[in-house]
Amino acid sequence: MIKIKNLEFEYYERDEEDNLTDMINAIRGINFDAKKGDFIAVAGRNGSGKSTFAKILNCLITPIDGTVLIGDIDAINGTEDDIFKIRKKVGMVFQNPDNQLIGSIVSEDVAFGAENIGIPSDKLWERVLEALDASGLGVKMAEKKINELSGGEKQKTAIAGVLAMKPSCIVLDEATSMLDNKSRWEILNSIKALNEKLGLTIIMITHNMDELLLADYIYIMNKGKIFLRGRKEYIFSNRDKLKEAGLETPVIADIRDLLFKNKVIRDDSLFSVDEIVRRVKKEHPKAFFLDTKLQENHFPKLRINPVNAVLFNHASYAYYKKNILNDISLSIGKGEFVVITGGTGTGKSTLLKMIPALIKAKPEMVYVDGVDVMDKATDLGEIRKKIGFVLQYPEQQLFAKNVYEDVVFGPRNTGISEVEAEKRAYEAIALVGLSDEIYDMPINKLSGGEKRRVALAGVIAMQPEYLILDEPLSGLDPEGKQNMLDIMEALHKDAGITIIMVSHDIESVTRYADRMIVLKGGNVFVDGVPENAFYEMYLRAEDKEKELYNLPVMMQLLIRLRSEGLSVDCLITDIDKGVSSIVEAL
Amino acid sequence: MLRDITIGQYYSTKSPVHELDPRVKIRLVIVFIVLSLLDRNIYLFGLLTAFFMFVLAMSNVPVLHILKGMKGIIIFILLCSLINIFTVYGEVLFKIGGITITTEGILKAIYVFWRMLLIIFMSSLLMYTTTPTELTDGMEKCFAIKGNVAMGITIAFRFIPILMEELDRIMKAQEMRGARFDKGGPIKRIKSLQTLIIPLFQNSVDRAKCLADAMDSRCYTGGKNRTKLRPLKYKKQDYIAYAILLVLLIVGMYFIIKF
Numbered sequence: 001m002i003k004i005k006n007l008e009f010e011y012y013e014r015d016e017e018d019n020l021t022d023m024i025n026a027i028r029g030i031n032f033d034a035k036k037g038d039f040i041a042v043a044g045r046n047g048s049g050k051s052t053f054a055k056i057l058n059c060l061i062t063p064i065d066g067t068v069l070i071g072d073i074d075a076i077n078g079t080e081d082d083i084f085k086i087r088k089k090v091g092m093v094f095q096n097p098d099n100q101l102i103g104s105i106v107s108e109d110v111a112f113g114a115e116n117i118g119i120p121s122d123k124l125w126e127r128v129l130e131a132l133d134a135s136g137l138g139v140k141m142a143e144k145k146i147n148e149l150s151g152g153e154k155q156k157t158a159i160a161g162v163l164a165m166k167p168s169c170i171v172l173d174e175a176t177s178m179l180d181n182k183s184r185w186e187i188l189n190s191i192k193a194l195n196e197k198l199g200l201t202i203i204m205i206t207h208n209m210d211e212l213l214l215a216d217y218i219y220i221m222n223k224g225k226i227f228l229r230g231r232k233e234y235i236f237s238n239r240d241k242l243k244e245a246g247l248e249t250p251v252i253a254d255i256r257d258l259l260f261k262n263k264v265i266r267d268d269s270l271f272s273v274d275e276i277v278r279r280v281k282k283e284h285p286k287a288f289f290l291d292t293k294l295q296e297n298h299f300p301k302l303r304i305n306p307v308n309a310v311l312f313n314h315a316s317y318a319y320y321k322k323n324i325l326n327d328i329s330l331s332i333g334k335g336e337f338v339v340i341t342g343g344t345g346t347g348k349s350t351l352l353k354m355i356p357a358l359i360k361a362k363p364e365m366v367y368v369d370g371v372d373v374m375d376k377a378t379d380l381g382e383i384r385k386k387i388g389f390v391l392q393y394p395e396q397q398l399f400a401k402n403v404y405e406d407v408v409f410g411p412r413n414t415g416i417s418e419v420e421a422e423k424r425a426y427e428a429i430a431l432v433g434l435s436d437e438i439y440d441m442p443i444n445k446l447s448g449g450e451k452r453r454v455a456l457a458g459v460i461a462m463q464p465e466y467l468i469l470d471e472p473l474s475g476l477d478p479e480g481k482q483n484m485l486d487i488m489e490a491l492h493k494d495a496g497i498t499i500i501m502v503s504h505d506i507e508s509v510t511r512y513a514d515r516m517i518v519l520k521g522g523n524v525f526v527d528g529v530p531e532n533a534f535y536e537m538y539l540r541a542e543d544k545e546k547e548l549y550n551l552p553v554m555m556q557l558l559i560r561l562r563s564e565g566l567s568v569d570c571l572i573t574d575i576d577k578g579v580s581s582i583v584e585a586l
Numbered sequence: 587m588l589r590d591i592t593i594g595q596y597y598s599t600k601s602p603v604h605e606l607d608p609r610v611k612i613r614l615v616i617v618f619i620v621l622s623l624l625d626r627n628i629y630l631f632g633l634l635t636a637f638f639m640f641v642l643a644m645s646n647v648p649v650l651h652i653l654k655g656m657k658g659i660i661i662f663i664l665l666c667s668l669i670n671i672f673t674v675y676g677e678v679l680f681k682i683g684g685i686t687i688t689t690e691g692i693l694k695a696i697y698v699f700w701r702m703l704l705i706i707f708m709s710s711l712l713m714y715t716t717t718p719t720e721l722t723d724g725m726e727k728c729f730a731i732k733g734n735v736a737m738g739i740t741i742a743f744r745f746i747p748i749l750m751e752e753l754d755r756i757m758k759a760q761e762m763r764g765a766r767f768d769k770g771g772p773i774k775r776i777k778s779l780q781t782l783i784i785p786l787f788q789n790s791v792d793r794a795k796c797l798a799d800a801m802d803s804r805c806y807t808g809g810k811n812r813t814k815l816r817p818l819k820y821k822k823q824d825y826i827a828y829a830i831l832l833v834l835l836i837v838g839m840y841f842i843i844k845f
Contacts, residue, residue, distance in 0.1 A: 058803050084805055090804040099793045100800035104718040104744050111815035113804035118811045127814060128815065145598055147747050161804065358758045381764075389762040395761040396752070399784040409781070413764025444788075462763060510686065 001164070001169060002057065002090075003203055004032040007066035009052060026052045027063065028224040036168065039202045041196045043556050044221035045246030045477045046448050053221070054173040056203045058092045059083045071168075090116055091162030095174040095475075096153030105147070106132070107142040113165040134198070135160035136190035151346035152183025159190065159365045169201035170194070176208065177475050180504040182343060183547050188214060207477040209250040210546055210553075213271050220245050233269045246479045251507055251553040251575070252276075258579045264586065273553065277560045280582070288565035295562060295570045297535050299528060300480070308370065309334045309466060309498050310355055317363040324350045326522040334465075337492050337499045337508045338584045342519035348502045349392070351519070352468050355500070356387045364462045368466075385414065388464030388497075392471050394455030395448065401456050403429065403446070404439040410462045428461035429454075432487050449480030456487065468492060469501035473508065481505065485512055496533045510534070510552050510573035531555075554578040561585075594749070595655065597714040601646035601708035604715045608724025608826045613829050615712050621838040622704050626697040630841040634704050637834055638711075647714045647838060652707065718743035723818055733809025741797070749790065756785050 009027040017311055026049045034040050043048045055061040056068060059075055070086045078086070091113075094100045103109030109498055110128045119127060129139045137156040155175055162170055172191065176184045192214055194200045202216065212218050218235045221230035222245040235242070236253045256276060260268045263361045304314040312330040316323070324347045333336055340348050353359040354366050357373040366373050368383050391397065400406035407428055411421035419572060429438065432453040443451065452472070459467070472488070473481045484506075485508055491497045492512075503509055509516060509530055516533040518526040526536045534551050538559065541547030548556050552573040559570050561582065566569065568585045572578040601830065603611075606838050622634055653660075676690030716724070726736040757767065760781060767778055 055799070060799050060802055084807075087803055087805050092800075094796060094800055096793075096796060098748050099796035101743060102744065102797070102801060102804075105598070108717065108719045108815060112806075115813050116805040116807065116816060118813055121813050121817045122817065124813065143598055145596055146744070163805065294657045319652075353758070355764060358761070384762055385764070387762065389759070391755050391759045394759065396789050397756045397785050399756075399781045399788075409760075409765075410763035413766075458763060481681070 001036045001038075002032065002034040002203075003067070003069040004029065004030060007053075007056065007063050009049075009061065009063045026224055026462050029054070030066075030224075030226055030454060032219065033170070034201055036201055036549050037194070037195070037199045039204070039214065039216045040219065041204045041215035041217075042205060042221060042229075043206055043209070043212055043247060045207065045479055048221040048245070049224040050205045050221045054092070054171050054203070055415045057171050058090055058091075058195055059086050059204065065116055067185065084117075086213065089167055090163055090169045090171060090192070091165055091167035092171045092173065093155065093158045093162055093175040095177055097151050097158065097178065097452060100158050101146050101154060101161075104146055105142075106137070106144045106146065106160075107158055109146060110142075110160045110164050113161055117165060128160075128165075131163035133161040134163050134190075134194065136186060136193075148487070150183065150342065151179050151185060155179065155183070155187055156190065159187070163194075164521070165199070169203065171203045172204070173205045174207070174475075175204075176206070176211065176545045180344060181506060181550060184208075205476060207247065209248055209478065210252070213250060213252070215276065220247065222246070224422060232271060236271075237268075246477060248478045255557060255575055255579065258575060261364045262579055262580070262583050264582055273557050273560055276557060277564060280561065280566070281564055289567060294539065297532060297536075297539055297571070308332075308367065310335070310500070311367040312351075312354075313365055313367065315351075315354060315361060317347070317354065317359065317361050323522050325354075328524055329424060330517065330524060330527070332498070332500060334498055335492075335496055336515055337488075337513045338501070338515045338517060339513040340500065340502045340517045340519060341504065341509070342525070346519040347522045347528075348519055349470055352389075352500065352502060353471055355466075355468060356384050356389055358389070359455070385462065387466045388459040388462055388467045390456055390459050390469040390472055392474070394459075394472075395451035398443045398458075400443070402440050402442055403434075405442065407458045407461050408456055412464070424463065425457075428457040431460055431505070432457045433483060433491070449476055449483060452476065452480070453483065453487070459493070464497065466498045466500065469499070469503075471502055471504065473503055473505045479510065488512065506534075506550070506552050531573050534573065535571050558582070595713060596717050597647045597651065598771060599646045599717070601644060602823060603641060603645035603711075606715075606718040606827055607818055607820055608716050609727055609818060610820075610824045610827045610831070611712050611716055611727050612724045614719075614827065617831060617835055618708050619705050621835070623751055623821075625842045625845075626701065627841065627845045629845055630838060631697070631704070633834075633837060633841060635700075636648055638704060638708055641708075641711060645711060645715050647711065652710060652714065656706065657708065660703070663699060663702040663706070667695045667702065669838050670695040670698050690734075709710055720816065723814065723816070727818060733812065737809065739808075748793075749786065752789060753782065756782055796843070 006028055007030040010022055011026060013024065030053065036487045042050050042053065052061060056063055063076060071089060073086055075086055095459045101109045107128050110131055114124055114127050128142065132139050134141060137153060137155045137160055137407065141153070146157065149157065176187055179187065188211060191202055191204070195202045196517050200585060204211065206212065212235070213232055217230070218230065218232060219226055227245050228238060228241055236249050239249055241248060247253055252271060252273065256268065256270050259265050259276065265276065265283060267279055270276050270279055310332040310333050312328045315325055315328045317325040328351065339349065342348050350359060354361055355368060357366070361374050364372055368387070371383060373376055373380065373383055398406050400409060403492050404425060408421055408425040411424045434450065434453055434457070443454070446454065472484055476484065482548050488499055489512055500552060513530055516528065517524060517532040518533060518537060526533045529537065534555055538544060538547050538551060548559065554575050555570060555573050558568045558578055558581065561568050562570050566585050569581045596684065617632065618637070623656055671687060672685060672693040674691040674694050676688035679687045679689050679692070681687070722736040722739045725731055725739065726733065761767070765778060765781065769777065
């Protein structure tokens with residue numbers, strides 16, 4: 001269906017006087033094939049050229065050399081009419097849910113593409129409803145306002161919009177990278193269903209390694225070239241090469257390799273929890289007892305520092321009569337690393353914003369260092385000096401002409417001497433692991449991950465005692481995530497900064513945080529050490545089978561093994577500990 | 587507070603007013619506004635108020651919902667109309683210090699406030715009951731706007747709330763880094779706004795690029811051969827609405843001429 005040979009694409013960067021400053025070789029000699037009904041993943045770090053490649057498939061960019069055949073249409077030398085035909089055939093879903101929806105109402109947006117290709121009005125509704133059904137959003141949502149949808153629902157709307165044009169192939173350009181785990185899997189499952197049931201060709205651009213497992217065939221891109229290609233078995237046996245490309249192996253492959261090394265299983269080509277469970281059972285049938293009772297959750301008391309840093313005292317918040325937070329009482333101690341999770345609309349961001357009184361509530365509801373921040377007499381300036389706040393997508397809030405000017409903005413506002421402000425800015429830039437060559441760089445020359453680090457530096461330069469972060473890992477590739485987590489760990493361990501962050505990234509939560517608070521419907525649902533908290537979520541879930549997907553992979557495996565009758569300890573998320581628990585149980 | 591702005595705030599529910607053709611609603615609002623601007627007398631304003639109440643009742647949009655979104659504007663027009671008290675000459679009612687209050691002044695202030703209130707409430711009712719796409723479709727027909735201009739307006743509606751939220755986020759981020767937008771003289775304030783506008787502008791440009799790709803990718807070519815999910819077709823209720831509109835116009839004109 002798609003045949004690409006020796007694809008080349010480059011673009012020039014010019015300075016203000018239109019002089020050539022840089023020539024960027026975005027794509028260098030790519031060969032690519034997709035047959036009808038294939039599920040193909042293309043992965044690579046930010047800037048590897050994968051998104052450029054995706055745009056070429058949709059004729060949004062014209063390559064400089066090579067051949068691109070979509071069906072039997074030549075995409076490079078095609079007429080305007082040909083391009084139209086290609087776009088009808090190959091639909092595209094983009095990364096940012098807010099930047100690709102045109103209508104204000106779900107049905108209007110879904111119809112947009114179909115309207116453009118001239119489907120008569122009386123057939124349009126049929127198409128819209130059909131597409132809504134297939135995308136997993138459901139026909140009931142047809143009259144909803146786009147602005148009231150969650151990120152996941154917006155992406156489903158975008159998929160429905162493509163489906164309404166009846167394409168034979170869908171290209172997803174990092175379509176899940178801005179979503180929480182639950183919505184991410186909902187979308188991935190609907191895409192898988194589209195592939196299997198409707199026979200649609202799927203080309204998925206991603207840097208989430210677990211998503212690659214869904215694909216039949218994987219291309220790994222690095223520096224504009226195809227670096228590795230093959231089935232998942234081959235790709236994930238090349239650990240070093242993946243690392244070179246800025247990627248990692250999925251957790252499930254790590255666990256399997258460790259089990260293989262420990263001689264628990266003698267098959268190193270398994271890629272799912274179910275497969276591993278079956279294999280362990282097959283190889284060690286005698287280790288499985290009949291007792292399959294659920295393990296109880298022994299909740300150790302949280303060791304909270306008695307010095308209250310942040311205290312929520314029956315805090316409630318409502319917006320337009322809709323309760324966002326209901327009577328939350330929480331104490332966060334000095335020096336803790338707390339992660340707050342929960343689905344969309346559970347009040348996580350609101351909770352964070354209440355700490356420095358960015359959202360106002362009634363007096364005596366929120367205290368920081370014993371001071372009532374909601375009291376009108378409180379000097380908020382003093383309180384806010386102690387609190388560093390990194391809002392969602394902080395890179396979008398950068399404003400200065402270069403890196404240094406942006407980072408020094410905060411310190412300058414505090415009224416310290418210019419020399420001192422300068423010193424703080426330099427220290428902060430070093431702390432986030434950026435080299436000093438970057439000081440004079442204009443912001444728009446930086447990569448996405450670098451921009452986010454600059455934004456973080458701007459907050460760190462204020463020398464806060466508390467650092468609050470709203471989804472700091474969202475949208476980053478594996479390397480970028482690791483960088484951010486390393487910085488946070490250093491700030492927590494070396495500088496003793498209390499960290500409170502909202503994050504959906506469950507695997508990293510377990511490795512770095514020492515406390516996890518789960519919100520549900522504006523209440524604290526679970527609060528504890530991450531291992532306990534995850535397990536508690538599982539125990540309390542109505543649909544346990546579904547909830548499994550929201551747990552770290554190691555815990556998923558342990559719970560499944562235990563329910564089959566192997567006496568492992570389920571309260572583990574660490575891979576090494578988990579595997580040794582399995583070894584012991586055998 | 588920024589989220590309270592009502593532009594582009596469609597209120598999704600079912601009602602006879604929601605069902606009306608956007609062309610009818612747009613013309614109705616225009617006639618309503620023109621009538622309210624032509625003259626000020628108690629009968630005309632009473633008629634218009636009654637008419638607004640009638641449409642409001644039919645629309646199923648909760649009054650509180652509208653009021654919440656208008657707090658800021660109501661205070662603003664209240665201040666604007668209060669100025670009238672001091673600027674109109676006439677029969678002196680009383681004097682405080684150097685300020686003279688006249689009966690005419692107070693009356694004028696009341697009328698100005700009432701008029702602005704009517705205009706704003708009526709037009710926001712149009713926003714609440716019509717989706718931005720319908721609205722621009724209607725405007726396309728009523729004012730003979732070209733298809734791609736109408737598309738631009740649709741998109742503007744869609745992005746106003748997004749940009750408002752973004753502005754809010756940028757402001758909060760900078761407030762947390764010690765910026766004060768409420769302190770200092772006018773020049774300093776305008777300067778501090780600069781740090782808000784630059785990222786907002788930059789992000790809008792980035793968004794626009796993405797959106798252009800998304801529209802291209804869905805075969806948008808500027809409205810040629812485009813069909814419509816909700817084609818504008820007059821139904822029975824639209825003719826009834828036009829009849830009501832005509833009655834309103836006649837009675838309104840009568841009041842204007844008579845009083």
